[in-house]
Each structure stands twice: as structure tokens, then as C-alpha cells.
Amino acid sequence: MTRTKSNHRRSPYTRRSVLQTLGSSILGLGCALVVSACNGASGAGPGGGPGGKAPGGRPGGRGKAEGDPLAVELTTLEPATIERHYRAAGTLEALRRAEIRPIRSGIILTLEAEVGDAVEADQVLARLDGRELSLQAKRDALTADNARRELDRLEQLEHAGAIAQEELDALRYELETAQAEAHLSRTQARTMTVRAPFAGTLVSRDVDVGNLASTSTTLFEIADLSAIELPLHLPEREAASVTLGAEVSIELVDDSHFTGRVIRRAPIVDPLTGTVEFLVRAEEFPSIAVPGAFVRVEVLLERHEDVPSLPLGAVFELEGQRYVYLLREGKARRTLVEVGLEGSERVEVLAGIDAGARVLVDAGGITEGMAVKGAGEPDPEPPEDADAGEDAKAEGGPPRSGGWGSRRKRP
Structure with a gap:
């Protein structure tokens, strides 16, 4: 009888060996957990060592x-003057400025001033070609003079009864007409000389000698720099606290400051922006404060003097209430306070803490019951x-x- 060899080999892993291996692994894992737990129990205090x-x-x-305990800076209630300001920005303007144009057209003959010159009121700035008007003025003056002489001659004949009264009246009318025309011609001739309307500084010149200047041509632009003005637009709520004469601190780009005062308030609220326009004027200012300069301003809205206060960082808000942290028995204790006016650095405290209470200056990162101590104090x-x-x-x-x-x- 012939035996047939099987093509399937017997697996080297028997069921018994697999069970033994699995049991050893489970036993080793259990021992490791026991050892770890023992080590944690013997050395796992709050210090971890x-x-x-x-x-x-x-x-x-x-x-x-x-x-x-955490070392923190402490403070107490201190009297201070607290101010509330509204901060804004704007552009400086001259007290007044004007574009100078000729009344009549003409060729520019001379320019008597240059940009940057300080001029007085009625000072000649330019002369236009007005020879035609000058000649006409001389002619009208001569006509008026002749009419005066003729009237004088006829008045002498009137006493002798050699002239009628009607003829004499007609000659007086001609004299008055000639005098009016002569005056008009002189005035027209003077308009060919351009003069400064007020004292100020020439800030621009747009023409040269030989140009034809019409009545729409700007020759110069003049500005009165004796004072500087600044228009401000404040929200309606803040505008209610600003009065005429209120001081305004103005800061220039080089960090220099000067002070202005509110001189005018608009009688209405702009319905589109919800703001009220104020006009600030300063009569003493640095040389770099010129029209067109960008500035930042602070408007004083409210001021409380010698009121109990704390640093602004000591007060924090929680669920709509204001709190501070007091140092009591080595712990930070949250305390409800009532605050008043808030300034840029300090806040007014109305109630909630006593005068000698030790308050944490910075409430950031502090929690209720945290162990704290004053900076520099021993543990x-x-x-x-x-x-x-x-x-x-x-x-x-x-x-x-x-x-x-x-x-x-x-x-």
C-alpha cells in the first residue's frame, strides 16, 4: 500500500505555545502596572520628587x-486728579485766507511781492496794464474842469441879467455829470493795481510778469497766520460735556504741544454723522504749526480733583461688575467696588474698600484665593x-x- 505525502506543513506555532506567550505578556503588563503604582504612591507628593x-x-x-506665594506690587487708595479726554485728529487752518484776483482784465506789468512775504493791509502786490483807463480818467477830469470854468463865467453874467436861469441850471447839471464820470474813470484806473485785502502772509503765487490776468485768474493766495484754528467734530454724547472756552491740547508731528480754546460751537447736530462741530483757536503756537499740518488733539471732557483712586490695571470687570484683589491673610481676595470717573492711568473709587486696604496693582493673571505677598516682603x-x-x-x-x-x- 502506497502512502501519499501531504503538501501542508505543520505550523510551528501550536495552540499551546500561543496561549503560553499570551499569558506571559499579560503577567508582565500587570507587574509593570503594579510597580508604577507603587512608585507613584511612594514619591508622588505635590512636589513631584x-x-x-x-x-x-x-x-x-x-x-x-x-x-x-507670588510676589506682587501692592498699593492703597490715593488722592489724585482724574481727567477724561476725547482724542481726535484734524488739520490746522489759518485764521482767514483769500485768493487774490484782479477786478479787471489786463497784462501783468510788475509783481511787487513774493511767496512767504508778510504784507500789510492795502499793500500793492501787482500792477496791471491800465494805460487806457488812465487816459480816460484824464480826459474825464479835463471835461469836468472845463465845465466848472464855464459855469463860473455864466454865474458872473447872471448878476448882470444877461443869461436865463434855465441855461444856468443845465450847465450845472453838465458839471455834475462830468465830475461823476471823472471820479468813475479814476476808480477804474486804480483797479489795475492789485492790493492786499488784509495783513497776512503770501502762501502762493500762480502768475508771472507778462501773463494776461482775467477776473478768474488767481494772482496770489494770502493767509492770516496771527492765529491758528482747528475744526473738530465730536460725537453728540461727548459734545454735551464741552463748553465754550474749554482747553484743547494739540500735538504736532514732532511731539511738541500747545494749547487752544474752543471759541465756537455749531448750534445743530449733523444728522448724517451724529457729530457737533467745534472751532478751536490758538494764538500762541510753535513755528511748525502752519495751515495744513496734521495734529492730534485731546479735549477735556470731565475733571475730578483729589478723589480716592487706584491704578487702572487694579480694577477688572467680571459679569458686568467691577472688582479688585485685596491681600488678606496671604491670599488674593476678590472684592466688589464702585468706580466713578476713569482716566488714562487711574480710576476713581467711590465705595467698596477701606482707605488702608492693600490692593494688587495688576489684577492680570490673579485668581481668587491665590497665595500672594507684597514685592520685597519675606515669605x-x-x-x-x-x-x-x-x-x-x-x-x-x-x-x-x-x-x-x-x-x-x-x-
């Missing part, structure tokens, strides 16, 4: 990182009973029942 004692700290603590001494209990645990005191360090005896 062996034996529950952190280096450089009390037994069971984390030294400066957690166990010791507070821990209670004696607490230190004794921690030392006993560190020296191997009686283990807790039910833990890994004890084993119950079977009955």
Missing part, C-alpha cells in the same frame, strides 16, 4: 513654582501643625490603610 519633598521647598511642595511662615504633619509623612510615618504599602491579613 522622591519621597514627596521638592528640592529647595517644603516637603510635598513645588518650591517657588507652586508652593511659595509668610507656614502653620506649625501643617509642617509637623508633612515632616511625619516625609520620614516614613504610618502608611495609609488600603494602600500599596499595607497588606491585610487573612482571618
Whole structure:
């Protein structure tokens, strides 16, 4: 009888070997968990070091990182003057300015001033070609003079009765007409000389000698720089606190400051922007404060003098209420306060804390009950009973029942 060889080999892993391997793995994992738990129980104090004692700290603590109090800056209520300002920006303007144009057209013959010159009122700035008008003025003056002489001659004949009264009246009318025309011609001739309308500084010139200047041609632009003005637009709510004469601090681009005063307030509120326009004027200012300069301003809205106050960072808001942290028995305690006017650096305190209470200057990062101390003050001494209990645990005191360090005896 012939045996047939099978093509399937017997697997080297039998069911018994697999079960043995799995059991060994489970046993090893269980031992590892037991050892880890024992190590955690023997050395896992709050300090995280062996034996529950952190280096450089009390037994069971984390030294400066957690166990010791946080050094903070403290303050008390102090009297201060608190101001509330509204900050805005704007552009300076001249007290007044004007574009100078000729009354009549003509060729520019001379320019008597240049940009940057300070001129007086009625000073000649330019002369236009007005020869035709000058000749006409001379002619009209001559006509008026002849009419005067003729009237004088006829008045002498009137006494002799050699001339009628009607003829004499007609000649007087001609004289008055000639005098009016002569005056008009002189006035027209004078308009060919361009003069400054007021005292100021020439800030621009747009023509040269020989140009034809019409009545729409701007020859010069003049500005009165004896004072500087600044239009401001304040929201309706803040505008209610601004009065005429209020001081306004103005800052230039080089960080220099000067002061102006509110001289005018618009009688209405702009319905499109909801703002009120104010006009600020300054009569003393630095040389770089010129029309067109960009400035930042602070408008004084409210001022409280000698009121109890705290630094602005000491007060924080929680659920719509204002609080501060007080240092009590080595802990930061949250305390409700009532505040008044808030300034840029300090805030007025109306109620909630006593005058001698020690307040944390900066409430950022502080939580209720956190261990804190004043900056530069020594650490507070821990209670004696607490230190004794921690030392006993560190020296191997009686283990807790039910833990890994004890084993119950079977009955």
C-alpha cells in the first residue's frame, strides 16, 4: 500500500505555545502596572520628587513654582486728579485766507511781492496794464474842469441879467455829470493795481510778469497766520460735556504741544454723522504749526480733583461688575467696588474698600484665593501643625490603610 505525502506543513506555532506567550505578556503588563503604582504612591507628593519633598521647598511642595506665594506690587487708595479726554485728529487752518484776483482784465506789468512775504493791509502786490483807463480818467477830469470854468463865467453874467436861469441850471447839471464820470474813470484806473485785502502772509503765487490776468485768474493766495484754528467734530454724547472756552491740547508731528480754546460751537447736530462741530483757536503756537499740518488733539471732557483712586490695571470687570484683589491673610481676595470717573492711568473709587486696604496693582493673571505677598516682603511662615504633619509623612510615618504599602491579613 502506497502512502501519499501531504503538501501542508505543520505550523510551528501550536495552540499551546500561543496561549503560553499570551499569558506571559499579560503577567508582565500587570507587574509593570503594579510597580508604577507603587512608585507613584511612594514619591508622588505635590512636589513631584522622591519621597514627596521638592528640592529647595517644603516637603510635598513645588518650591517657588507652586508652593511659595507670588510676589506682587501692592498699593492703597490715593488722592489724585482724574481727567477724561476725547482724542481726535484734524488739520490746522489759518485764521482767514483769500485768493487774490484782479477786478479787471489786463497784462501783468510788475509783481511787487513774493511767496512767504508778510504784507500789510492795502499793500500793492501787482500792477496791471491800465494805460487806457488812465487816459480816460484824464480826459474825464479835463471835461469836468472845463465845465466848472464855464459855469463860473455864466454865474458872473447872471448878476448882470444877461443869461436865463434855465441855461444856468443845465450847465450845472453838465458839471455834475462830468465830475461823476471823472471820479468813475479814476476808480477804474486804480483797479489795475492789485492790493492786499488784509495783513497776512503770501502762501502762493500762480502768475508771472507778462501773463494776461482775467477776473478768474488767481494772482496770489494770502493767509492770516496771527492765529491758528482747528475744526473738530465730536460725537453728540461727548459734545454735551464741552463748553465754550474749554482747553484743547494739540500735538504736532514732532511731539511738541500747545494749547487752544474752543471759541465756537455749531448750534445743530449733523444728522448724517451724529457729530457737533467745534472751532478751536490758538494764538500762541510753535513755528511748525502752519495751515495744513496734521495734529492730534485731546479735549477735556470731565475733571475730578483729589478723589480716592487706584491704578487702572487694579480694577477688572467680571459679569458686568467691577472688582479688585485685596491681600488678606496671604491670599488674593476678590472684592466688589464702585468706580466713578476713569482716566488714562487711574480710576476713581467711590465705595467698596477701606482707605488702608492693600490692593494688587495688576489684577492680570490673579485668581481668587491665590497665595500672594507684597514685592520685597519675606515669605509668610507656614502653620506649625501643617509642617509637623508633612515632616511625619516625609520620614516614613504610618502608611495609609488600603494602600500599596499595607497588606491585610487573612482571618
